[in-house]
Amino acid sequence: MKNIHLQETFRPAPSTNDIGKPDAALNLYDQAASIVPMGAFSCDLASERLSWTGGVLDIFGLSSEHTPERQATVEMYTEASREALSRKRSHAIASRSGFSLDASIIRPDGAERWIRINAAVRSVNGRATTLYGMKQDITEDRARWETLRAQAECDPLTGVANRLRFQRFLERPNDEPVLERIGALILFDLDGFKQINDRWGHAAGDACLVAFGDRLKTAFPQARLVSRIGGDEFAVLLPPLGAQGKAERAVRWITRSLLGPVKWNGERLPISASLGMAFASEHTEFNPQALFVTADRALYEAKKGRSTISDCA
Structure with a gap:
């Protein structure tokens, strides 16, 4: 799957365990991502330009032919999840920290998906510049959990x-x-x-x-x-x-x-x-x-x- 603006940030540095292959760690990540629906993302805080790997695009049901726009993707979150994301994101940027969030989105095809976001903030000279992290599709896990919780x-x-x-x-x-x-x-x-x-x-x-x-x-x-x-x-x-x-x-x-x-x-x-x-x-x-x-x-x-x-x- 084609990546959009995949930044070097997401490439694990080669190690002595990479058995002589510079891209072995990245290949390992790609193989794992094919098993678990997940991907990496980043957002330039000055321009709000997004960079998503193919895994995130797949989760959101978007084509790799177009760069996702932040405002359009934020509108895909359900109201409660959008409020929680805004609150946690703003706090992380202000404190130059990170956050985790389970959120619900409605894809363009009408399907509801649950995603887990783990994010961190990169700063330069004390100023937050980039929000980056991972997004994972947890829809099936969430359904199982909701069934158990409903029973309990x-x-x-x-x-x-x-x-x-x-x-x-x-x-x-x-x-x-x-x-x-x-x-x-x-x-x-x-x-x-x-x-x-x-x-x-x-x-x-x-x-x-x-x-x-x-x-x-x-x-x-x-x-x-x-x-x-x-x-x-x-x-x-x-x-x-x-x-x-x-x-x-x-x-x-x-x-x-x-x-x-x-x-x-x-x-x-x-x-x-x-x-x-x-x-x-x-x-x-x-x-x-x-x-x-x-x-x-x-x-x-x-x-x-x-x-x-x-x-x-």
């Missing part, structure tokens, strides 16, 4: 996310871009759940949990996350909803669809629930833990005052 983060009874998945949200750094797309957190607690278990048995209680999880997914299709975080407790993360008062009324109206008896073995099992809501502030830095504490306090007050969602029928 799924509640086996209800099919929604489990507490482990919700905990990952709580532990996100406050400045992570994805958190800007969180508008509200709703916590639900089923009322009288112990009585259902005591009267009809745990299988009946399980049926109620499964039904409630299904109803949450149906009622909030736009949810960023629906999770079972305790025995009879659920959490729903929503995107920004607009004006808080209007959003709260809309949410309370929607939650009526969560109620109604659950049919089980000829019985009609009653479901009622308390809820606590918390909205992300537009004026302060987003804090997942603070959002959870606020919603949990609201849930506690609702249960203490028996302010529940009830079936109007």
